[in-house]
Amino acid sequence: MPRAPLSITGRMPSFRIICTVLAGVFLFSFGALLLKPMNYGLDLQDQPAYSAIINLQSPYVQGPPTQRFRDNLRNDTKYITSWASAGWTNDVITYGNLIYLALITERIPILPKFLSSHIDKSAPPFTFGDVIDIPRLSQAIGIPLLQWHEVKDSESQVLDDLGCWSIWETVQQHIQNPQPRGSPSLNRLKLDISWTKAPDWVKLTAPNKVDNHASFWSLAALGFPEARSNSLGSKNYPSPQHQVSLPPDDHVLCFDFLYYISAHHTWEWELDYSPAWRFVGQHMRWNATIERIADEHARRAMNVPKDKPTPPYISIHIRHGDFSQECIDIPLDQCFASLPVIARRVSEVQEELRTQKGIEVTHIIMTSDESDPEWWSEVRALGWTWVDYVAERTEEIYGKWHPVFIDAIIQSNGAGFVGTRGSTMSTLAIRRVQAWHDGPSRIVKWGWLGADNH
CATH class of the missing domain: 3.40.50 (Rossmann fold)
Incomplete structure (x- = not known):
């Protein structure tokens, strides 16, 4: 293993130096406390203070x-x-x-x-x-x-x-x-x-x-x-x-x-x-700043009042987009799982949260690359919500990367998760929800009519 940087040795520090160092530690600790995100119900932002440590030059260069x-x-x-x-x-x-x-x-x-x-x-x-x-x-x-x-x-x-x-x-x-x-x-x-x-x-x-x-x-x-x-x-x-x-x-x-x-x-x-x-x-936990931005987006999508904590929610990731190329000779409405099929998986996660954790989760947040407005209207009819990045002006304010980051963070911080078979984004969301929140998950199968029948 690389050796640790050499320690500083020599004369005993003066009283003035000791006071200066202690004052610096106090100011840094206070600043780290201010930078630490608020804790909303779930442990999604319960991060140690060292996540706010200033990135000093590494001793390994x-x-x-x-x-x-x-x-x-x-x-x-x-x-x-x-x-x-x-x-x-x-x-x-x-x-x-x-x-x-x-x-x-x-x-x-x-x-x-x-x-x-x-x-x-x-x-x-x-x-x-x-x-x-x-x-x-x-x-x-x-x-x-x-x-x-x-x-x-x-x-x-x-x-x-x-x-x-x-x-x-x-x-x-x-x-x-x-x-x-x-x-x-x-x-x-x-x-x-x-x-x-x-x-x-x-x-x-x-x-x-x-x-x-x-x-x-x-x-x-x-x-x-x-x-x-x-x-x-x-x-x-x-x-x-x-x-x-x-x-x-x-x-x-x-x-x-x-x-x-x-x-x-x-x-x-x-x-x-x-x-x-x-x-x-x-x-590989999220940077505290970007996680706070994602939490703010999720709260607005769920219409959470400013004085209330972020409630537990179930996150969904449904990938269509480039997956349509796999639907050879199969109409897309038969190749992809329908929203009622997805809703059945959501209800299974809700039931598991209810029976195993005593949590009644009613907030559902959809993330998807689907572009059909009618499909999104059906999502709304189910009582589910999503982040409207256009209305939020997310790209304009933060840049083109942030919608993807925010989707991933929202997925990872669900009390439970429902994802798409074959998508690495869903794979990582499952791993994170299970490891970080001990949350139940389901994968929706697709590729032919009735693929997710069970």
């Missing part, structure tokens, strides 16, 4: 961000990084996998910003720590975390060379001539990557089985001397701009894409034993 990333790294510390661009929820999973790999390789993760690949490409990248409470996550998992903008100046025009492993080329065996998987983050960070194909043994399942997952511990092995040195003869690609061929870096272990990674079974975040979820994902 040399200083402020530099023009070249290597100039800011410590020689006595090893790091790990990767990049993504697969939709925000999938990128959350990817970064969760990256952090879990950091744990088992005893390295410090360097996290990129989120890219708006599934929102609006004109939206600027969004910093990981502005969505996820990094101090809380770091304390929970016991290792520090860095963000790329803390390491390298975001405005730097210096092109850095780096050698990395390509997992994508290895696991995509059903694709003809697979290539390393790039990311727009590489251009933004001015990184010129020389890729080396990861060895075939990193694949999670047998070589003749068609899936695209790699194994956590196989990838971890590449972060240690023996497996690394034995794999350096793999296919290598010169970097696209400088045309240099580099072996995978040992100081900064890096991989092209860490979404399809599991310990035992494919799509493991859907399973309750998932180590990446248990040891990392469940501790």
